[in-house]
Amino acid sequence: MTEMNMIQSLNSALDSLLTKHDNVVIFGEDVGYFGGVFRVTAGLQEKHGDHRVFDAPLAEGGIAAIAFGMGLNGLRPVAEIQFADYIFPAYDQIVNEIAKLRHRSGGEFSTPVTFRTPAGGGIKGGHHHSQSPESQFTHTPGLKVVYCSNPTNAKGLLTSAIECNDPVIFFEPKRCYRGPFYGDPHNVPTWKGHPEGDVPDGYFSMPLEQANIVREGSACTVISWGTMVHVAQKGIEESGIDAELIDLQTLLPWDRDTVVESVIKTGRVVIVHEAPKTSGFGAEMSASIQERCFWHLESPILRVTGWDTPFPHTTEWDYLPSPARIAAAIKKTQEA
Amino acid sequence: MTEGIQATIEPYAVPTAPFRPGDTADFGGPWIEQPGDLNRPDISCDSAETQPHANGLIRVLNDEHHASGEWNPNLDAAQLIRGLELMMTLRIYDDRMIKMQRTGKLSFYMRSLGEEAIAIAQTMALDDTDWIFPSYRQPGAQFVRGRDMVSMICHCIGNTEDNIRGRQMPVHYSWKEGYFISISSPVGTQFSQAVGVAMASAYKGDDQATITWLGDGTSAQGDFHYGLNFASVFKPPVILNVVNNQWAISTHRNTATGGKNFAARGLSYGIPSFRVDGNDFLALYSVTKWARERARAGLGATYIESYTYRAGGHSSSDDPSIYRPGDEGDHWPGGDPINRLKSHLISIGAWSEEKDEELAEKIGDKVMAAYKEACKFGDLANGPYPPASTIFTEVYETVPWHVQEQREELGK
Numbered sequence: 001m002t003e004m005n006m007i008q009s010l011n012s013a014l015d016s017l018l019t020k021h022d023n024v025v026i027f028g029e030d031v032g033y034f035g036g037v038f039r040v041t042a043g044l045q046e047k048h049g050d051h052r053v054f055d056a057p058l059a060e061g062g063i064a065a066i067a068f069g070m071g072l073n074g075l076r077p078v079a080e081i082q083f084a085d086y087i088f089p090a091y092d093q094i095v096n097e098i099a100k101l102r103h104r105s106g107g108e109f110s111t112p113v114t115f116r117t118p119a120g121g122g123i124k125g126g127h128h129h130s131q132s133p134e135s136q137f138t139h140t141p142g143l144k145v146v147y148c149s150n151p152t153n154a155k156g157l158l159t160s161a162i163e164c165n166d167p168v169i170f171f172e173p174k175r176c177y178r179g180p181f182y183g184d185p186h187n188v189p190t191w192k193g194h195p196e197g198d199v200p201d202g203y204f205s206m207p208l209e210q211a212n213i214v215r216e217g218s219a220c221t222v223i224s225w226g227t228m229v230h231v232a233q234k235g236i237e238e239s240g241i242d243a244e245l246i247d248l249q250t251l252l253p254w255d256r257d258t259v260v261e262s263v264i265k266t267g268r269v270v271i272v273h274e275a276p277k278t279s280g281f282g283a284e285m286s287a288s289i290q291e292r293c294f295w296h297l298e299s300p301i302l303r304v305t306g307w308d309t310p311f312p313h314t315t316e317w318d319y320l321p322s323p324a325r326i327a328a329a330i331k332k333t334q335e336a
Numbered sequence: 337m338t339e340g341i342q343a344t345i346e347p348y349a350v351p352t353a354p355f356r357p358g359d360t361a362d363f364g365g366p367w368i369e370q371p372g373d374l375n376r377p378d379i380s381c382d383s384a385e386t387q388p389h390a391n392g393l394i395r396v397l398n399d400e401h402h403a404s405g406e407w408n409p410n411l412d413a414a415q416l417i418r419g420l421e422l423m424m425t426l427r428i429y430d431d432r433m434i435k436m437q438r439t440g441k442l443s444f445y446m447r448s449l450g451e452e453a454i455a456i457a458q459t460m461a462l463d464d465t466d467w468i469f470p471s472y473r474q475p476g477a478q479f480v481r482g483r484d485m486v487s488m489i490c491h492c493i494g495n496t497e498d499n500i501r502g503r504q505m506p507v508h509y510s511w512k513e514g515y516f517i518s519i520s521s522p523v524g525t526q527f528s529q530a531v532g533v534a535m536a537s538a539y540k541g542d543d544q545a546t547i548t549w550l551g552d553g554t555s556a557q558g559d560f561h562y563g564l565n566f567a568s569v570f571k572p573p574v575i576l577n578v579v580n581n582q583w584a585i586s587t588h589r590n591t592a593t594g595g596k597n598f599a600a601r602g603l604s605y606g607i608p609s610f611r612v613d614g615n616d617f618l619a620l621y622s623v624t625k626w627a628r629e630r631a632r633a634g635l636g637a638t639y640i641e642s643y644t645y646r647a648g649g650h651s652s653s654d655d656p657s658i659y660r661p662g663d664e665g666d667h668w669p670g671g672d673p674i675n676r677l678k679s680h681l682i683s684i685g686a687w688s689e690e691k692d693e694e695l696a697e698k699i700g701d702k703v704m705a706a707y708k709e710a711c712k713f714g715d716l717a718n719g720p721y722p723p724a725s726t727i728f729t730e731v732y733e734t735v736p737w738h739v740q741e742q743r744e745e746l747g748k
Contacts, residue, residue: 057587124716128505
C-alpha cells in the first residue's frame with residue numbers, strides 16, 4: 001500500500017495496465033510529453049514509449065473515432081477527454097458508433113474503449129470546466145458509466161474499466177484529485193490520512209457494477225457518486241440522523257440490489273448529484289426504487305442536485321449541493 | 337482481446353516538439369522571406385493566384401524595421417501611433433490582470449503576450465460594426481472599439497458589475513455594442529458560427545463582415561473544416577484566421593497537422609489564402625484590409641494564417657517550462673510586435689524612447705485607475721458577486737416554473 005492522491009492512483013492504474021497488457025494505448029490532448037493538464041499521465045510516455053502514450057490533435061470527435069478504430073482492431077485504447085465539458089464533439093462517435101457497434105454488428109465486432117474525463121464543479125471553472133454530464137451517457141445503451149470518488153476506487157475501477165470489453169465512460173471528480181471535498185471551499189484537506197488514500201501497489205482492480213456502502217445507517221438511505229459522496233457524508237453528520245451512505249461507483253449498469261436492500265431497511269431515500277435535476281440520473285434511480293420498494297417507503301424520495309441552469313462561475317457554491325441542503329433533505333424524510 | 341502485440345519499432349509517427357527543456361531552440365536564423373517578395377493580388381483573384389502567398393510569408397517590416405513592398409498599407413504616423421498605443425495598452429492590461437490573478441482576485445487569466453498585433457491590427461483594418469468571433473488571444477479587439485476598461489476588468493474579477501453576471505470564467509468577454517462574441521472553452525466552435533453570421537449579413541445585405549480566429553491546435557477540430565467548407569460553398573463576407581503561435585498548451589503545432597503549414601490548407605477549399613508575419617503590424621493590417629475589401633465587394637471569404645509565437649504560458653494555470661525550453665522565445669526570429677512597430681516609428685522620425693516611456697506611464701496609470709475602480713464593485717477573492725438569483729435568470733427568455741421553483745428553494 002502507498003499513500004496516494006487520486007492523480008497518483010490513476011497514474012498508477014494506467015502504469016500497471018500499460019505494463020500488463022501490450023495492447024493498451026493512451027492518448028488525448030496534452031497527455032504525452034507533458035503528462036496531462038492534471039498530470040494524470042505524467043511519466044508514462046517516457047516509461048512506455050511514444051506510440052503507447054501520445055498527444056492527440058485537439059479534436060475530441062477525432063479522438064473518439066480513432067479510439068473506435070483502434071479498439072475494433074485489437075487495441076485497448078484509453079482516451080482522455082481533457083474536461084468532460086469537451087466531450088460533446090465526440091458525442092456522435094460515442095453514442096451512435098462506439099456504444100452500438102456490438103449490437104448492430106450482431107456481436108461480430110466490438111470496441112473496448114475507455115474514455116477518462118475529469119468532471120464536476122468546485123474549481124471555479126465556469127460552465128465549460130464544471131459540468132457533470134453522466135446522464136447524457138447513462139441514457140445510451142451499450143455504454144458502461146463509472147464515477148470514482150477516492151484514490152482507491154479510482155485505481156480499482158479504472159483498471160476494471162480498461163479491462164472491460166464494453167466501452168466505458170470513466171468520470172473523475174476533479175475537485176477530489178488532491179483531497180476529499182466536504183463542501184467547504186475554505187477548508188480543503190488532502191488525501192493524507194484518509195483511509196481511501198492508502199492504495200494497493202501494482203495491479204489492482206475492483207469490480208464494476210457494485211456500489212460501496214460508505215457508512216451504514218438505519219434511518220435514511222443517501223445515494224451519491226463523485227465529489228458529492230463526501231459532501232453527502234458531511235450532510236449526514238450535520239443532520240445528526242443515522243443515515244446510510246451509498247457510493248454508487250458504477251451508474252450504468254447500477255447496483256440496484258444494494259440500493260434496494262438499503263431502502264427496504266431504511267424506508268427513506270435522498271439522492272444527491274451535482275448535475276441538473278431534470279433527467280438527471282437521480283430521476284432514473286427514484287423511479288426504479290419506487291418500482292421495487294413502494295410498500296417499504298415511509299416518505300417521498302428526495303433529490304438534492306445542481307439546479308436546472310448552466311453551471312455558474314462566481315456563484316458556484318450556491319449551485320452545488322451543500323451539506324446544509326443535504327442535511328435539510330435528510331431531516332425532511334424523517335418528518336413523514 | 338489480442339495480447340502479445342509486439343511493437344518494437346515506431347509503428348506510426350508520433351511527432352514531438354523540435355525543442356524540449358534542456359535543448360537550445362534554433363529556428364534557422366532570420367526569416368528568409370522579405371517584404372516585397374509577394375505581390376498584392378486583385379481582390380477578385382482566384383485562390384490559385386494566392387498559392388505563393390499561402391506558402392510564403394507576407395511581410396511589410398523587415399528586420400531593420402523598414403516598411404516596403406506592395407503590401408505596405410502606407411498608414412500615417414497618427415494611425416501607427418494609435419496601433420502602438422493599443423498594443424501597449426493590451427500588454428500593460430494583461431500584466432495587471434496576471435498580477436491580480438496571483439492574488440486570487442480572479443480565478444484564471446490568459447495573456448495575449450507576443451500576439452498583440454493580431455487583434456489590434458486586424459480589428460483596426462475592419463469597419464467598427466463588423467462582427468468579431470475571437471479565440472482566447474484576441475480580447476485586444478475590444479480596446480480598438482473603445483470598450484471601457486473598467487467593464488472588462490469587472491468581467492474578469494466576476495464582481496457585481498460583470499456584464500455577464502459572473503457566469504463565465506475570466507477572459508470570456510461578451511460585448512454586444514462591440515459586436516464581440518464570447519469565446520467558448522471547448523475551442524473552435526466560433527469558426528464555423530462566424531460563417532453563419534456572415535451568411536446572415538449577406539442575406540440582409542447589411543455590409544457587415546465577420547472575422548474569426550482560432551489557434552493552430554484548434555485547427556484540428558471539425559469546426560475548422562466546417563467553417564472553411566461552408567465559406568467555400570456559400571462565399572459569405574467572412575475573414576477566417578488561424579493564429580499559428582506554435583503551441584496549444586503543451587502540444588506543438590506539428591501535432592495539429594502533418595502538413596507544411598496552415599495557410600495552404602485554404603487553397604484546397606478554393607479560398608484565397610495568405611500566410612502573414614504575425615508580429616508585423618503593417619502586414620497584418622494590410623492583408624486584413626484586402627480581405628475586408630473582398631468581403632465588401634461580395635467576393636467571399638479570405639483565409640489567413642498569422643505566423644507568430646506564444647511568448648507566455650497558455651494560461652495562468654500553465655507552466656511551459658515543463659515542455660519547452662525556458663528561453664525558446666528568445667530565439668524566435670519574428671521579434672516582438674510592439675518593439676517592431678515602435679522601432680519602425682522611431683526610424684521614420686515619428687516616435688522616440690522618451691515618448692514611448694511617457695506613453696507607457698500614461699497607460700500604466702490608466703490601467704491602475706481602472707483596476708481600482710473595478711475593485712470597488714468586488715472581486716473573486718472578496719466578493720461581492722452578482723446575486724445568486726442570477727443563476728436562474730436568462731436561462732430562457734422567461735423563467736419557467738421548474739426553474740422558478742428551484743430559485744425559491746435556494747431562497748436567495
